[in-house]
Amino acid sequence: MKKWKENLDGLVSLEYIHFINVPMKESKHGPVIDLAPNQLEKLAATAVIVHRIPLRGKEVKFLRKMVGLSLEKFANKLGLTSGSVFHWEKAEDQRLAPVNEAPVRALIAEELEIEISGKFSDLLGEKIHDIKVKAS
């Protein structure tokens, strides 16, 4: 069976994440991504936290789903209603207020077991930029 590696965009919902060396293999139904199902999502989520990408509605939705929390469970962990989180996510391009961004980043980092500084300013994003993520 033919196997190869490819650089690919559009594999997660965040347009600035570009995957490098994605292992692929042939199948009767077209090319298959030859990785554990959540591996690319986990790499992308880690990049968002480590690179301090500002958290907008689309990042919140992607990160929440990556860590496997429903709207309700995620909101409960933050002491909010699911409606509040729903409204954040609906406003895809709107950045969260610092008072919300800091705990969301801290919560996702904890769920992904990433060590980050607890300094308030370090919990806030800096600037959206393209990120190349090695898939293998």
Add this chain to the structure above:
Amino acid sequence: MDQHQHILDCLRDGNYRVTLHAKLRMAERNVSHADIRTCGETGKAKLQSDGKIKVTGTDLDGDELTLICVEEDGVLIITVF
């Protein structure tokens, strides 16, 4: 074991692979691994006339999710909608 139940079990347990097409569709629709697992847990599988299995269930937030799968070297998701 019933083939339909086997597919649902594999999806629920995260034992599946995705085609490039399915992964691109998942990104467009913001469908995550957790959504696929939830769909395997909540869904029903049905054999289509083309031999593929259609799984209809819900995602993490209770919204409807449909997966088209085949058994080829394990469970392979061909598309999602």
